[in-house]
Amino acid sequence: MVNLVGRHLISPNDLSLEEISTIVALGQNMKRNRADYAELCRGKILATLFYEPSTRTKLSFESAMLRMGGSILGFSDASSSSAAKGESIADTIRVLASYADVAVMRHPREGAPKVASEYSTIPIINGGDGGHQHPTQTLTDLITIDTYIGRMENLEVAFCGDLKYGRTVHSLIETLARFPGSRFHLVSPEELVLPRRLKEHLTKIYGCELIEYRRMEEALPHVDILYMTRIQKERFFNEADYLRLKNSFILDADKMKLAKQKMIVMHPLPRVNEIAYEVDDDPRAVYFQQAELGVYVRMALMAHQLGVANQ
Amino acid sequence: MIEVASIRRGLVVDHITAGKGLLIFNKLNMASLNCPVVLLMNVPSQRMGRKDIIKVENFTEIDTAMLGLIDTKVTVNIIENEHVVEKIKLAIPHEVKGLFPCGNPRCVTNIDAYVTPTFHLHDEANCSYTCEYCEEITKVEIR
Ligand SMILES: [Zn+2]
Numbered sequence: 001m002v003n004l005v006g007r008h009l010i011s012p013n014d015l016s017l018e019e020i021s022t023i024v025a026l027g028q029n030m031k032r033n034r035a036d037y038a039e040l041c042r043g044k045i046l047a048t049l050f051y052e053p054s055t056r057t058k059l060s061f062e063s064a065m066l067r068m069g070g071s072i073l074g075f076s077d078a079s080s081s082s083a084a085k086g087e088s089i090a091d092t093i094r095v096l097a098s099y100a101d102v103a104v105m106r107h108p109r110e111g112a113p114k115v116a117s118e119y120s121t122i123p124i125i126n127g128g129d130g131g132h133q134h135p136t137q138t139l140t141d142l143i144t145i146d147t148y149i150g151r152m153e154n155l156e157v158a159f160c161g162d163l164k165y166g167r168t169v170h171s172l173i174e175t176l177a178r179f180p181g182s183r184f185h186l187v188s189p190e191e192l193v194l195p196r197r198l199k200e201h202l203t204k205i206y207g208c209e210l211i212e213y214r215r216m217e218e219a220l221p222h223v224d225i226l227y228m229t230r231i232q233k234e235r236f237f238n239e240a241d242y243l244r245l246k247n248s249f250i251l252d253a254d255k256m257k258l259a260k261q262k263m264i265v266m267h268p269l270p271r272v273n274e275i276a277y278e279v280d281d282d283p284r285a286v287y288f289q290q291a292e293l294g295v296y297v298r299m300a301l302m303a304h305q306l307g308v309a310n311q
Numbered sequence: 312m313i314e315v316a317s318i319r320r321g322l323v324v325d326h327i328t329a330g331k332g333l334l335i336f337n338k339l340n341m342a343s344l345n346c347p348v349v350l351l352m353n354v355p356s357q358r359m360g361r362k363d364i365i366k367v368e369n370f371t372e373i374d375t376a377m378l379g380l381i382d383t384k385v386t387v388n389i390i391e392n393e394h395v396v397e398k399i400k401l402a403i404p405h406e407v408k409g410l411f412p413c414g415n416p417r418c419v420t421n422i423d424a425y426v427t428p429t430f431h432l433h434d435e436a437n438c439s440y441t442c443e444y445c446e447e448i449t450k451v452e453i454r
Contacts, residue, residue: 011446088425109419111444115426130417132445197448 004304008117008124012138012175020175021152024143026300026309027293034067037299040308041070047100048074049092049116050127051107056269056291057127057136061104064298073100078108090119097121102302104136105129123305131167137268138171139301140294141227147293148264148286149224154181158219161229161249161274164192168268169229174198177206185219186212189245192235215248220258226251228267228287230274252276259284266290315349315366322373323388324365329353331382332363338381338453339374346370359384376404380411380438381453405432413442414449 002022008014015023030037046065048058053076062072089107093116096103103120105113106127113126128134145152157176159169163186173194176182184202186194193212202208213219220226231249233242251265256279267275267287279285303309327335332352335341341348347368356362371389378385379401389397409427413420420428420442430440430449439450 088423089419090423090425107419108417109422110415110417110447111419111426111442112423114444115419115423129419130445 002304004301004309005307006123007305008113008120009135009301009305010114010117010124010126011133012135012171014135017178020139020142023139023297023300023304024146026303027139027143027297028146030299030303031293031296037068037303039069040303040311041065041068041306044068044070044102044306044308045100046070046072046074046302047096047103047122048072048076048127049096049103049105049107050074050076051078051105051109051112053077054106054128057104057106057134060291060294061125061127061136061298063295064302067295068299068303070101089115092116093120093124102305125301125305128167131165133171134167135171136294136298136301137168138175139297140290141168141172141266141268142175143293143297144264144266144286144290145225147289152176153179155225156183156185156223157225157227158185158187158216158223159194159227159229160187160216160219160251162192162231162235163188163194163229165232165235166229169194169227170198172227173202177202177208183209183211185223186210187214187216187219187249188212189214189231189241189249191241192231216251216255217258220255221260223259224263226259226263226265228265228271228274230270230272246273250274250276251279253278253282256282256284315351317393318366318368318390319393320371321346321366321368321390322371323390324367324373324378325362325386325388326356326359327363327365327385328382329359329361329363332365334453335363335378335381335385336365338377341365341367344370375399375401376407377410377453379404380407380451403432403435403438406430407432407440411449411451411453413445413447415442415445415447418442418445418447420444 002019065072097120102123104125104127107129110130110132112129117124265285336350349366351364353361383401385401387399388395407430413428420426429443433439433441433448439448
């Protein structure tokens with residue numbers, strides 16, 4: 001029996017596969033029967049502790065709590081908070097924990113939400129800590145895969161773009177690796193390949209099959225999921241390399257012709273230019289639905305943490 | 312050879328790699344101990360050629376984690392009534408709290424003074440540790 005009451009969520013690894021499936025299933029049910037859950041969190045308060053701005057994540061969490069009839073409070077900028085006055089995370093959280101029933105923390109420092117969880121009397125959700133973890137993005141990706149593919153195992157998944165610094169990619173690939181039978185197609189410029197340590201971890205611990213490509217076209221025909229990420233200009237040593245490489249990692253209608261009829265294109269958003277606007281009309285492009293599903297999976301997560309999921 | 316009388320009660324840190332005695336003396340704050348301490352350097356040793364030794368009288372508490380990080384070849388003898396009552400073999404510690412900073416500049420432990428840097432042994436061969444908070448790996452060399 002899955003019990004997440006009072007639990008923190010710092011990394012996707014904090015959740016067993018059964019717990020992930022349970023959260024995703026509740027999220028699906030909430031999407032189908034939203035009205036049934038409109039009063040589920042009446043009287044509950046979500047604190048949004050954003051030590052750096054992230055409008056999307058913050059609004060997604062706020063929407064999730066408001067859709068369950070709860071309330072929200074918080075801050076979205078460290079300069080207006082006590083952190084600017086040099087207060088420790090431990091002190092801040094010990095006070096704020098009495099103001100709310102669950103909290104999401106976004107922090108530029110890696111490990112900050114873990115610190116908060118050690119002093120908090122209410123569940124802490126990591127809303128992104130530097131380049132480290134962002135577990136509700138992973139849950140968002142998983143509910144999207146569940147919605148459009150219908151399973152989380154035996155998948156052919158391509159990850160394309162910045163695989164070196166892409167936190168969302170690292171978390172998702174490691175979580176999918178825990179489910180059996182998937183194969184990962186890694187498409188990136190040589191400068192931005194998946195870190196060696198993560199590759200070793202995936203192959204040694206989970207026995208994953210990893211296939212590397214330099215061109216998207218080679219991977220596209222094989223996959224059920226194409227997970228696109230943004231390549232930031234700053235990641236390149238010089239402008240010439242960036243210009244030379246960036247087109248190989250842009251998805252357009254022509255490249256989509258190489259993909260299977262039944263496949264999906266995902267993206268954590270915001271997109272810049274790595275997916276041409278013409279792809280948006282393709283029924284296989286699900287990145288906007290992905291953002292919507294993120295609200296439902298956050299609703300499901302918080303309902304479980306607050307102990308109201310089975311009401 | 313210089314003679315140092317044996318101690319009645321205390322501890323002897325023996326088989327210290329020659330040259331590391333002073334480092335251990337400093338890192339374990341032995342200068343601040345309120346009891347007699349002797350640091351012997353470059354002592355002839357059949358097994359090691361040369362070694363360092365530290366003797367501390369009337370004191371038996373020692374930070375074996377820090378000692379293990381500096382030099383695992385060390386042995387610690389606990390002395391009661393002029394007899395060795397316990398021999399501690401040093402090993403590289405598996406869990407470490409507060410002995411060194413996290414090598415990741417983005418790690419929370421490097422800005423929030425309230426948090427004690429905490430690590431789990433990652434790879435004994437190169438003395439590297441995984442940070443409890445940011446999960447990055449830090450290679451440790453106590454100098
Ligand atoms: Zn760290």
